[in-house]
Amino acid sequence: MNKKNRIEISIDQKKLTAFEGQTILEVADAYGIEIPTLCSHPDLTIKASCRVCCVEILGKEAFAPACSTKVENGMEIITLSPDLRRAREINLELIFAQHCQKCPDCIWQFNCQLLNLARKFEIRINKFTDRKIAYPTYQFGPAITFDSSKCIDCRNCVEVCEKQNVKFLEVKERGHLFQVVPSRSEERDCIYCGQCVVHCPVGALEAVGEFEEVEKPLWEQGKTVVFQFAPSVRSSIGEEFGLPYGTVVTEKLTAALRKLGADRVFDVGVGADFTTVEEAKELLERLESQKNLPMFTSCCPAWVRYVEFFHPELIPNLTTTRSPHIILGGLIKTYWAEKESVDPEKIVVVSIMPCTAKKYEIKREELKINGLRPVDHVLTTRELAYLLIKHKIDLKTIPPEPPDYPLGSSSGAGLIYGASGGVMESALRTAFEKLTGRKLPRIEFEEVRGLQEVKKASIKIGQHQLSLAVVNGTGNAETIINQLKSNPREYDYIEVMACFGGCIGGGGQPVPTNAKIRRARAKALYQADAAKEIRQAHKNPEVVEAYQKYLTTKEKISQVCLTKFFPKEKEN
Amino acid sequence: MILVTMAAQSIIEKLKASNLLGRGGAAYPTWQKWTAVKEAKADKKYIICNASEGEPGVYKDGFILENYPEELINGLKIALETIDHSRAYLYLRHGYYQRFKKNLEKLTRGLPITLFEKSGHYISGEETTVIATIEGKRQEPSLKPPFPTQAGLWGYPTLINNVETFYYVSKIEKDSYHQTRLYSVNGEVENGGVYELPLNWPIEKVLKETKNWPGFDFFVQAGGGAAGEILLPEELGQPIAGAGAIIVYHRQKTNPLTLMKKWAIFFMDGNCDKCVPCREGVFRIAEMLESEKVDRKIIDDLCFVLEKTSFCPLGRSTVIAFRSLTNKLLSCQYE
Ligand code: SF4
Ligand code: SF4
Ligand code: SF4
Numbered sequence: 025m026n027k028k029n030r031i032e033i034s035i036d037q038k039k040l041t042a043f044e045g046q047t048i049l050e051v052a053d054a055y056g057i058e059i060p061t062l063c064s065h066p067d068l069t070i071k072a073s074c075r076v077c078c079v080e081i082l083g084k085e086a087f088a089p090a091c092s093t094k095v096e097n098g099m100e101i102i103t104l105s106p107d108l109r110r111a112r113e114i115n116l117e118l119i120f121a122q123h124c125q126k127c128p129d130c131i132w133q134f135n136c137q138l139l140n141l142a143r144k145f146e147i148r149i150n151k152f153t154d155r156k157i158a159y160p161t162y163q164f165g166p167a168i169t170f171d172s173s174k175c176i177d178c179r180n181c182v183e184v185c186e187k188q189n190v191k192f193l194e195v196k197e198r199g200h201l202f203q204v205v206p207s208r209s210e211e212r213d214c215i216y217c218g219q220c221v222v223h224c225p226v227g228a229l230e231a232v233g234e235f236e237e238v239e240k241p242l243w244e245q246g247k248t249v250v251f252q253f254a255p256s257v258r259s260s261i262g263e264e265f266g267l268p269y270g271t272v273v274t275e276k277l278t279a280a281l282r283k284l285g286a287d288r289v290f291d292v293g294v295g296a297d298f299t300t301v302e303e304a305k306e307l308l309e310r311l312e313s314q315k316n317l318p319m320f321t322s323c324c325p326a327w328v329r330y331v332e333f334f335h336p337e338l339i340p341n342l343t344t345t346r347s348p349h350i351i352l353g354g355l356i357k358t359y360w361a362e363k364e365s366v367d368p369e370k371i372v373v374v375s376i377m378p379c380t381a382k383k384y385e386i387k388r389e390e391l392k393i394n395g396l397r398p399v400d401h402v403l404t405t406r407e408l409a410y411l412l413i414k415h416k417i418d419l420k421t422i423p424p425e426p427p428d429y430p431l432g433s434s435s436g437a438g439l440i441y442g443a444s445g446g447v448m449e450s451a452l453r454t455a456f457e458k459l460t461g462r463k464l465p466r467i468e469f470e471e472v473r474g475l476q477e478v479k480k481a482s483i484k485i486g487q488h489q490l491s492l493a494v495v496n497g498t499g500n501a502e503t504i505i506n507q508l509k510s511n512p513r514e515y516d517y518i519e520v521m522a523c524f525g526g527c528i529g530g531g532g533q534p535v536p537t538n539a540k541i542r543r544a545r546a547k548a549l550y551q552a553d554a555a556k557e558i559r560q561a562h563k564n565p566e567v568v569e570a571y572q573k574y575l576t577t578k579e580k581i582s583q584v585c586l587t588k589f590f591p592k593e594k595e596n
Numbered sequence: 597m598i599l600v601t602m603a604a605q606s607i608i609e610k611l612k613a614s615n616l617l618g619r620g621g622a623a624y625p626t627w628q629k630w631t632a633v634k635e636a637k638a639d640k641k642y643i644i645c646n647a648s649e650g651e652p653g654v655y656k657d658g659f660i661l662e663n664y665p666e667e668l669i670n671g672l673k674i675a676l677e678t679i680d681h682s683r684a685y686l687y688l689r690h691g692y693y694q695r696f697k698k699n700l701e702k703l704t705r706g707l708p709i710t711l712f713e714k715s716g717h718y719i720s721g722e723e724t725t726v727i728a729t730i731e732g733k734r735q736e737p738s739l740k741p742p743f744p745t746q747a748g749l750w751g752y753p754t755l756i757n758n759v760e761t762f763y764y765v766s767k768i769e770k771d772s773y774h775q776t777r778l779y780s781v782n783g784e785v786e787n788g789g790v791y792e793l794p795l796n797w798p799i800e801k802v803l804k805e806t807k808n809w810p811g812f813d814f815f816v817q818a819g820g821g822a823a824g825e826i827l828l829p830e831e832l833g834q835p836i837a838g839a840g841a842i843i844v845y846h847r848q849k850t851n852p853l854t855l856m857k858k859w860a861i862f863f864m865d866g867n868c869d870k871c872v873p874c875r876e877g878v879f880r881i882a883e884m885l886e887s888e889k890v891d892r893k894i895i896d897d898l899c900f901v902l903e904k905t906s907f908c909p910l911g912r913s914t915v916i917a918f919r920s921l922t923n924k925l926l927s928c929q930y931e
Pocket of ligand 2: 181182
């Protein structure tokens with residue numbers, strides 16, 4: 025695999041083989057030698073700014089950061105010495121003095137890299153006064169809070185926001201010092217993707233928690249609280265309870281939600297099946313009429329906001345199909361409410377999502393059905409874990425229970441929505457059969473799988489040769505949008521997810537989140553799909569039944585399953 | 597073609613023979629930088645003349661721009677001829693750009709030299725930050741390697757030298773270089789100004805020959821402005837380092853803490869705030885001086901991380917001043 029030259033180095037007097045081009049940190053990692061790090065994130069460029077990973081190199085006067093220094097033949101490296109310990113301690117003390125610690129209230133307290141290092145090095149947390157005590161907290165829409173008094177200036181969020189091509193977070197000079205601040209420019213606004221959140225090492229950026237709003241109806245009389253959880257949450261929330269990456273916990277999660285007080289627990293995967301059926305229908309219509317092509321997916325609200333704010337000219341190209349949890353929420357308050365004779369006004373729908381942008385999506389007025397929002401609250405994966413831990417519910421040990429009928433059992437296609445390429449694959453599985461009337465020869469569309477930033481494929485469905493693109497990250501979407509400027513019909517159907525790797529890497533997911541972890545979470549979803557008997561959305565009996573019993577007219581379908589988009593002004 | 601190559605060879609030979617070291621402060625052998633860029637394989641190369649001179653007490657680049665701009669431009673021309681497919685930037689601090697723009701435009705007419713007005717703070721004189729500034733990026737240093745000589749401006753091999761270096765290149769080519777350098781002498785002196793004098797003169801001799809040896813108890817800060825080392829009169833038997841500034845202070849009239857605070861604020865404003873030791877360390881030093889509660893143990897800790905773990909030379913350079921001042925001027929008063 026690695027054709028680079030082998031070289032000999034030593035770390036802490038141990039002779040080791042390394043490859044030219046590797047950093048000291050990479051070599052140390054490979055040999056299980058622990059070097060503390062803080063600002064480094066494998067998704068991002070090496071910043072080398074926290075200076076916590078410094079090591080000694082024989083013959084060099086200054087210490088070298090392990091994250092950025094490449095190994096050289098014969099290099100003798102020391103990772104532990106009294107001087108290094110002293111330097112790391114002082115730097116950590118300095119970092120802690122710019123981070124107003126509010127640990128008891130912080131939902132990162134169990135995963136906080138900084139706190140862990142502080143404990144490990146037994147630093148004096150209060151050697152210096154908190155210099156950011158008066159720094160403000162910003163809120164971006166209903167989705168994200170940024171407590172700048174916790175910010176340690178690593179600038180990971182700035183890089184990530186720039187990578188998203190949003191550039192809403194900026195480094196600006198205030199007084200003697202530079203700070204991270206939201207942009208005042210009219211041309212820039214947050215799309216609520218939350219990628220800044222999962223790349224912040226200290227929890228300065230977080231989702232807007234809705235804990236009280238969710239907890240209150242749980243003990244209030246007369247409320248029916250329905251929880252629904254997104255496809256990707258089942259393969260990530262286990263991490264918060266010490267389960268290995270990529271453990272699927274659908275039924276344990278259901279049990280935990282019931283224990284928390286849920287009256288019903290449904291699976292957003294079923295919502296995804298409805299989205300697929302409607303979206304496949306719309307794709308076929310557009311291919312037929314050759315209008316508003318290419319069609320873009322619209323189940324990612326951060327991507328939708330990206331279009332509405334930065335590219336309103338593309339609004340007609342977004343599929344008008346609602347996102348899975350919005351459809352399911354709508355069905356809960358109509359179809360299910362009727363069936364169970366529950367007053368829709370008394371139903372509280374809470375979505376457990378991998379996502380911060382969903383907190384914004386549920387507030388969109390045009391989604392209301394008979395004056396009611398389909399979904400009342402969104403908790404991120406992290407937030408639910410925090411709530412469960414607070415209520416002493418251990419996901420690891422709780423006995424599994426299946427979700428409720430009739431909106432609790434999804435097809436395999438619904439599950440893969442959580443990974444980049446999943447929406448497209450689900451739609452293709454359904455569109456193919458709808459158009460050709462034939463059975464799919466091969467259910468897997470490998471071409472659109474994987475976590476690459478941009479995937480392209482060409483697939484024949486009936487007489488249509490479809491040209492497809494699957495993108496994750498809005499920065500990569502921008503590249504595709506630019507391509508369309510020169511060739512508007514280069515693609516027929518394009519899936520965009522704002523988060524790296526799709527929702528399994530969403531802004532509401534557990535930290536750390538990185539390529540390795542995203543891969544494990546995605547793999548688990550594809551395995552769960554493969555294990556399902558029914559793997560196509562339109563064959564899900566629960567979906568078939570709902571179309572027979574409730575979604576019988578155009579009006580009803582449009583009320584529950586379709587939506588509109590509007591150009592957006594700056595709101596932050 | 598062959599002629600050019602021979603000429604190129606000979607200037608690099610001459611630079612080597614002259615033992616010219618970069619005059620921006622880092623004192624790297626000029627011939628080595630030139631060779632590296634000349635031999636790098638690329639279809640485009642850049643030359644940057646750094647006239648960002650940003651430290652208090654250093655005025656030598658301005659002096660050259662004012663008095664010997666032809667010599668400087670000739671130095672740049674030599675570089676352009678030596679390094680094929682190259683274009684040059686003259687990177688000027690705001691004040692110099694304003695003052696010398698007209699004349700420099702005249703002198704560079706028809707040459708592939710662009711005048712660039714520097715923005716930002718002191719850090720934007722650091723070489724990788726110079727490159728970031730010209731590229732329109734955030735003004736902060738970048739990781740080395742790659743060195744600018746390998747991948748500099750827009751990824752192309754780039755030669756960055758200081759104004760004084762180019763000035764001497766011109767002299768070396770004409771065989772009129774006699775191992776001199778420029779000294780900026782200022783502070784509590786009678787005859788402040790920029791002097792061109794032999795390289796190896798002790799500081800004491802420079803002060804005496806320029807009729808600036810004070811008649812009172814004093815100390816100097818020698819080297820690069822705020823980053824220079826504090827030297828007591830009995831320590832002036834050595835030649836100067838860094839950017840060649842000699843600042844004289846009246847021992848009785850100068851409050852060392854006020855002086856140190858001035859530097860700390862200068863660095864706090866001038867740095868890029870990227871790395872922890874420099875951003876936070878300098879802030880904490882300034883804070884301590886502000887409150888006049890100086891804890892020498894903590895200053896020692898902060899200097900330790902500044903020296904050992906700073907990202908770029910700016911952070912490391914602050915230590916010389918802080919440490920020499922605390923050791924030499926505070927010991928008797930504050931222990
Ligand atoms: S949520 Fe996304 S768009 Fe908003 S600041 Fe964070 S990274 Fe930028
Ligand atoms: S908010 Fe977090 S990610 Fe952004 S600069 Fe501050 S510490 Fe780093
Ligand atoms: S990719 Fe998924 S998690 Fe990320 S913003 Fe879009 S919907 Fe939310």
